Amino acid sequence: MSDKSAASAAFKQVMKQYGGIFLSLIVLCVIFSVTNGRFMSVANFLNILQQVSVIAIAAFGMTWVILLGEIDLSIGSIIAVAGMVGAQCFAFGMSFVPALILTIAAGALLGLANGVLTAKFLLPSFIVTVATMGIYRGMVSLPTNGAPAMIMEPSWTAIGTQSFIGIPIVIWVVAVLFLFNHILLSKTKFGRRAYLTGGNREAALYSGIKVDRLKIIIFMISGVMAAISGVLLSSRLFSAQTNAGMSYELDAIAAAVLGGTSLAGGVGTMIGTLIGALIIGVLNNGMNMLSVPYFYQLIVKGLVILVAVYLDVRSKRAKQ
Amino acid sequence: MAISGDKVILEIRDMSKEFGAVKALKTMQLSVRPGRVHTILGENGAGKSTLMKILAGVYQPTTGSIVLDGQPYAPSNPQDAARAGLTIVFQELSLCNNMTVAENILATREPSRGGFINDKALVRKAAELVKELGLPVSVTDQVGDLSIAQRQLVEIAKGLSIDAKVVILDEPTSSLSDSEAEILFEIIGRLKEKGVAIIYISHRMEEIMRLSDDITVVRDGSYITTRDKTEVTIAELIALMVGRDMNEIYPPRDVAAPASTEKPVLAVNGLSRSEEFENVSFDIRPGEILGFFGLIGSGRSEVMNTLFGMAHASAGTVAIDGAQVKITSPVEAIERRIGFVTENRKEEGLVLSHSVESNISMVALDGFSSLFGFLKRKRERDAAKAEVARLSIKTASLDTIAGSLSGGNQQKIVLAKWLLTKPKILILDEPTRGVDVGAKFEIYKIIRQLAAEGTAILLVSSELPEVIGMSDRVVVMSEGKVTAIADPDQMTPEKIMHFATGFAS
Ligand SMILES: Nc1ncnc2c1ncn2[C@@H]1O[C@H](COP(=O)(O)OP(=O)(O)OP(=O)(O)O)[C@@H](O)[C@H]1O
Ligand SMILES: [Mg+2]
Numbered sequence: 001m002s003d004k005s006a007a008s009a010a011f012k013q014v015m016k017q018y019g020g021i022f023l024s025l026i027v028l029c030v031i032f033s034v035t036n037g038r039f040m041s042v043a044n045f046l047n048i049l050q051q052v053s054v055i056a057i058a059a060f061g062m063t064w065v066i067l068l069g070e071i072d073l074s075i076g077s078i079i080a081v082a083g084m085v086g087a088q089c090f091a092f093g094m095s096f097v098p099a100l101i102l103t104i105a106a107g108a109l110l111g112l113a114n115g116v117l118t119a120k121f122l123l124p125s126f127i128v129t130v131a132t133m134g135i136y137r138g139m140v141s142l143p144t145n146g147a148p149a150m151i152m153e154p155s156w157t158a159i160g161t162q163s164f165i166g167i168p169i170v171i172w173v174v175a176v177l178f179l180f181n182h183i184l185l186s187k188t189k190f191g192r193r194a195y196l197t198g199g200n201r202e203a204a205l206y207s208g209i210k211v212d213r214l215k216i217i218i219f220m221i222s223g224v225m226a227a228i229s230g231v232l233l234s235s236r237l238f239s240a241q242t243n244a245g246m247s248y249e250l251d252a253i254a255a256a257v258l259g260g261t262s263l264a265g266g267v268g269t270m271i272g273t274l275i276g277a278l279i280i281g282v283l284n285n286g287m288n289m290l291s292v293p294y295f296y297q298l299i300v301k302g303l304v305i306l307v308a309v310y311l312d313v314r315s316k317r318a319k320q
Numbered sequence: 321m322a323i324s325g326d327k328v329i330l331e332i333r334d335m336s337k338e339f340g341a342v343k344a345l346k347t348m349q350l351s352v353r354p355g356r357v358h359t360i361l362g363e364n365g366a367g368k369s370t371l372m373k374i375l376a377g378v379y380q381p382t383t384g385s386i387v388l389d390g391q392p393y394a395p396s397n398p399q400d401a402a403r404a405g406l407t408i409v410f411q412e413l414s415l416c417n418n419m420t421v422a423e424n425i426l427a428t429r430e431p432s433r434g435g436f437i438n439d440k441a442l443v444r445k446a447a448e449l450v451k452e453l454g455l456p457v458s459v460t461d462q463v464g465d466l467s468i469a470q471r472q473l474v475e476i477a478k479g480l481s482i483d484a485k486v487v488i489l490d491e492p493t494s495s496l497s498d499s500e501a502e503i504l505f506e507i508i509g510r511l512k513e514k515g516v517a518i519i520y521i522s523h524r525m526e527e528i529m530r531l532s533d534d535i536t537v538v539r540d541g542s543y544i545t546t547r548d549k550t551e552v553t554i555a556e557l558i559a560l561m562v563g564r565d566m567n568e569i570y571p572p573r574d575v576a577a578p579a580s581t582e583k584p585v586l587a588v589n590g591l592s593r594s595e596e597f598e599n600v601s602f603d604i605r606p607g608e609i610l611g612f613f614g615l616i617g618s619g620r621s622e623v624m625n626t627l628f629g630m631a632h633a634s635a636g637t638v639a640i641d642g643a644q645v646k647i648t649s650p651v652e653a654i655e656r657r658i659g660f661v662t663e664n665r666k667e668e669g670l671v672l673s674h675s676v677e678s679n680i681s682m683v684a685l686d687g688f689s690s691l692f693g694f695l696k697r698k699r700e701r702d703a704a705k706a707e708v709a710r711l712s713i714k715t716a717s718l719d720t721i722a723g724s725l726s727g728g729n730q731q732k733i734v735l736a737k738w739l740l741t742k743p744k745i746l747i748l749d750e751p752t753r754g755v756d757v758g759a760k761f762e763i764y765k766i767i768r769q770l771a772a773e774g775t776a777i778l779l780v781s782s783e784l785p786e787v788i789g790m791s792d793r794v795v796v797m798s799e800g801k802v803t804a805i806a807d808p809d810q811m812t813p814e815k816i817m818h819f820a821t822g823f824a825s
Pocket of ligand 1: 342362366367368371714715724725726728754
């Protein structure tokens with residue numbers, strides 16, 4: 001097969017799987033380009049990617065959880081915890097690398113708690129993470145009594161503000177994490193087992209898949225992704241805010257579901273989630289450029305999600 | 321056509337059905353008369369269930385027309401079908417496991433007042449029906465707690481809870497043992513007397529000959545012929561169905577059964593689990609096929625579940641190769657090279673939304689991955705392809721969704737995924753459930769071949785001829801106890817039934 005036909009075959013495959021949602025993204029871009037001359041530019045596109053980075057990374061983690069037929073509502077709170085852990089590390093005079101490691105470890109630990117409660121204590125993840133959403137959010141305020149904490153560490157703030165070969169560092173981070181999650185999900189035994197378990201837990205159990213362990217690890221992945229999102233967010237704000245990441249879990253869920261991840265479990269891809277996150281980013285950016293009032297933005301965002309998911313469901317049903 | 325003259329209640333003409341590129345039905349026709357049992361006979365994937373689902377309004381045909389009771393009939397959903405007087409018992413169970421028997425039987429037609437369900441009336445109505453049908457279940461039980469056979473009976477009761485002119489039964493006996501099947505046959509007899517037309521699908525030839533009045537053979541989505549039962553023999557039907565002659569049903573043993581002096585690979589001693597089974601002891605040697613026979617609730621599947629680590633024994637020991645083992649999870653069982661083809665393919669066997677390939681490689685995944693857990697897709701694909709060929713699984717491709725395959729072909733996938741692990745001890749719980757005669761023979765041949773290679777096989781089956789035809793010895797269970805371990809000279813249907821109904825040897 002020539003390169004060209006291989007590329008067109010790959011394109012066809014992408015269109016078949018993500019046709020509906022990809023189209024939605026294009027349509028949105030066209031609408032915003034027409035209504036605003038400044039929308040279609042490299043600078044603005046980088047801007048969108050930068051704005052959507054926090055949601056995209058959290059959504060990668062969320063995709064794993066939803067794929068398993070579970071949900072993680074605590075990631076918004078974990079985003080805030082991560083910023084605060086970083087800020088406190090620097091307050092205690094730590095340097096960048098140990099602070100970063102500790103922050104990510106905190107995310108893993110909070111995810112571990114979600115996972116153990118769900119897998120070992122057999123509580124529904126919806127309930128567990130509604131509870132931990134509150135608990136983790138409360139914990140953010142413990143060190144400062146609710147006040148924001150400044151972060152002046154230059155390496156940390158560089159992540160959100162500097163560029164590397166002309167491209168903002170946050171975009172590099174998104175790219176690397178996308179590849180990591182994409183490969184882990186689509187090319188490894190671990191990813192396959194996640195798909196199978198999400199598709200039919202009972203059959204997975206009978207087939208010798210360590211379902212509990214898998215679930216715990218996946219909640220930890222979700223926690224780690226949220227923590228990295230928290231690092232990005234706090235570095236851009238030069239501070240850890242107690243209300244950081246509030247309701248980001250909903251955007252992350254929306255991104256994953258827009259991207260074709262099924263809430264019933266067993267179906268979903270990282271590519272889809274990335275496109276889903278981009279839709280949310282384009283919407284936010286485009287409406288901000290048009291100075292649409294915030295409450296209208298909420299309404300429009302909700303409607304777009306409904307329409308996109310409906311188109312997707314319909315195209316899949318038509319295929320059957 | 322053989323039938324003419326008489327009144328026809330249901331007539332299907334020139335029907336075809338395509339699912340994308342898959343032609344499930346090509347040229348189908350059917351003519352059903354009231355008060356008769358009309359059997360549809362065909363191989364796995366021939367299109368029987370698809371035709372029935374069209375009649376029930378689940379699928380819409382690509383071309384063709386139906387006339388029901390003189391009226392054009394084109395149901396767009398099962399409610400339409402029910403209103404027109406046609407009811408169906410699906411091949412795959414479609415009950416809500418978290419609801420009671422009564423709620424399931426009268427689902428969507430609950431007696432209610434002002435939107436509130438009248439629980440008492442619900443239970444009473446369901447109980448009447450269950451009693452009338454003579455089913456051994458209590459209407460207040462949760463469906464999830466019932467055995468597969470009991471669930472099948474509930475499914476039947478649900479189908480019969482409306483007065484119908486045409487009743488479709490798609491492999492209703494595939495998970496029933498003989499005595500429960502008798503209950504069903506009696507019900508069918510009564511329906512016939514009332515003038516109801518029954519469309520019946522089964523792969524059990526004896527049963528077909530006994531029940532049917534008319535038999536329509538279909539092959540590869542096409543109508544072949546309709547015969548009066550009195551005009552054909554089983555051999556003729558099989559030849560029509562598979563397109564070639566088939567002389568034997570069970571392949572003979574090429575290798576002698578292992579001698580009784582050989583050391584057992586698995587020895588079970590006094591195994592008990594409260595309220596399920598008690599003091600179960602048996603052993604099995606490499607290369608032996610040990611049958612397990614019993615009626616509903618005899619505890620066979622529960623014993624197998626416990627051996628496989630899905631449930632924990634309350635007493636007793638299990639030894640593999642002479643050493644005592646404690647298996648507390650399927651992971652450990654698989655590590656000890658035990659395989660388990662479970663009885664319920666939809667719930668425990670398959671991930672229906674996933675591809676044929678990833679279902680087949682599911683258990684043996686370790687063998688298809690490199691050091692860092694990366695999948696070796698080519699090796700996985702080749703292995704899956706080989707299994708599909710070996711078991712002649714009828715699928716459009718390896719990427720086809722397992723859920724879209726016909727019932728019998730789904731069953732073969734479950735078998736394939738365990739064959740890939742090359743087990744030392746293989747538990748087969750109803751391995752030929754819903755499999756056509758031709759394919760059954762293939763599966764039997766594979767079982768024989770595995771045994772010849774030294775695999776110890778525990779064959780649980782509700783089909784007495786299968787147990788007798790395949791096993792070297794038969795463990796007979798009744799109400800959680802082993803009532804006999806029959807040697808070949810004791811393996812007659814009468815003796816085994818005698819033990820199965822509770823008389824110890
Ligand atoms: N929803 C579907 N999508 C795609 N293909 C389908 C679908 N349903 C059935 N098929 C295909 O149509 C063919 C006929 O299937 P069907 O279930 O009617 O067979 P069957 O005669 O009932 O077989 P069995 O005896 O195994 O139950 C098969 O090749 C099957 O894979
Ligand atoms: Mg069928």
